[in-house]
Amino acid sequence: MLFELARPLLHRLDPETAHHLTLKGLKALPACKPRRDDAALSVTLWNRSFPNPVGLAAGFDKNAEVMAPMLGFGFGFVEAGTVTPRAQEGNPRPRVFRSARDQAVINRMGFPNQGVDAFRRNLESFLSVKPRPRGIIGINIGMNKDQTDPARDYCALVRQLGPLADYLTVNISSPNTPGLRDLQNKANLLALLAQILEERARACPQDTPPLLVKLAPDLTEEQMSDIAAAALQSGIDGLILTNTTLARPGSLAQPFGAERGGLSGLPLRKNALGVLRRFYELTEGKIPLIGVGGITDGNDAYDRIRAGASLVQLYSALVFQGPDMIKDIKQTLIERLKTDGFNRIEDAIGADHHKTAMKRHAS
Numbered sequence: 001m002l003f004e005l006a007r008p009l010l011h012r013l014d015p016e017t018a019h020h021l022t023l024k025g026l027k028a029l030p031a032c033k034p035r036r037d038d039a040a041l042s043v044t045l046w047n048r049s050f051p052n053p054v055g056l057a058a059g060f061d062k063n064a065e066v067m068a069p070m071l072g073f074g075f076g077f078v079e080a081g082t083v084t085p086r087a088q089e090g091n092p093r094p095r096v097f098r099s100a101r102d103q104a105v106i107n108r109m110g111f112p113n114q115g116v117d118a119f120r121r122n123l124e125s126f127l128s129v130k131p132r133p134r135g136i137i138g139i140n141i142g143m144n145k146d147q148t149d150p151a152r153d154y155c156a157l158v159r160q161l162g163p164l165a166d167y168l169t170v171n172i173s174s175p176n177t178p179g180l181r182d183l184q185n186k187a188n189l190l191a192l193l194a195q196i197l198e199e200r201a202r203a204c205p206q207d208t209p210p211l212l213v214k215l216a217p218d219l220t221e222e223q224m225s226d227i228a229a230a231a232l233q234s235g236i237d238g239l240i241l242t243n244t245t246l247a248r249p250g251s252l253a254q255p256f257g258a259e260r261g262g263l264s265g266l267p268l269r270k271n272a273l274g275v276l277r278r279f280y281e282l283t284e285g286k287i288p289l290i291g292v293g294g295i296t297d298g299n300d301a302y303d304r305i306r307a308g309a310s311l312v313q314l315y316s317a318l319v320f321q322g323p324d325m326i327k328d329i330k331q332t333l334i335e336r337l338k339t340d341g342f343n344r345i346e347d348a349i350g351a352d353h354h355k356t357a358m359k360r361h362a363s
């Protein structure tokens, strides 16, 4: 309700100013305790129990400041970050743009964040409250803009944050850090992941946090097939598909559509779903996938799960619809499960592919 009251004001402000005000409000208000979710929505992955499969995507809570209130809104998990070892300012403002007509956001933030020390303090303070609020905390890590040896930054972050994380995400797909997306190239990726995994084994010998890699939607078939092979070969635990896109559909409002940066929200939906579906095929369902990009309602979330996602995330739609959408998504998921005759959300993961395989088998 508060969001409904605040929305007209927030949407008259520059998007980043509105975001900072929102964070301030969230920090000032007492966080709600998450309500218990329907047991049919729970997902067990990597030995961790997600109360529901709907997560907050990275970039909303860059400094790990509002994880408790976001879990209180009903997310099953929150991915904080992207955090880099040293604090950095990011690109000059304005650098975030929204179009309500397109239900879309373009950002070229360039990982502004307070650095790992501040992030760690915030995370430790969240973890010190017992019992912990229900829900899983992922940590999304990235490299500083001026780092010439990416593995150094990623390994430093794994060392410092790995022991505190429920899972870690290696972000190599933001379009706003020069050279970052080149790490998606197979040889670079295998070399980087080998170093990070070694660091993880050293830093977290017990209760090792799963390591995920977040990818861009702007990949050719050859790149997707190379990355899928590298993912399986390297021994990472999952993939997040997808980050924002550099593509610009002709339908976007102008001058919004001409802004440089990564596009997210509704115009990304089709591409992100297609990339997710393709990765499920390429990896033969052997590695868990998180689907993100243009999810606006429960039907989108369910489509992503049927296409192969074990979990989903969203960010942009929250800007336009507010936190009530989370409860609606979960309600729709329960309804869609019933219609399809599944008892649990876990039974629906990759269901589209199983149907195709059965058809192929029968013919």
Ligand SMILES: Cc1cc2nc3c(=O)[nH]c(=O)nc-3n(C[C@H](O)[C@H](O)[C@H](O)COP(=O)(O)O)c2cc1C
Pocket (backbone or CB within 6 Å): 057, 058, 059, 060, 062, 081, 082, 096, 105, 107, 109, 111, 140, 171, 174, 214, 242, 243, 244, 264, 265, 266, 268, 292, 293, 294, 295, 313, 314, 315, 316, 317
């Ligand atoms: C303003 C903004 C900032 C973002 N910052 C990050 C980030 O720091 N790290 C990251 O991995 N993704 C970041 N993202 C990408 C989102 O996590 C997500 O992958 C993308 O927006 C697609 O999902 P959506 O269409 O639901 O927004 C950001 C997105 C937006 C809109």
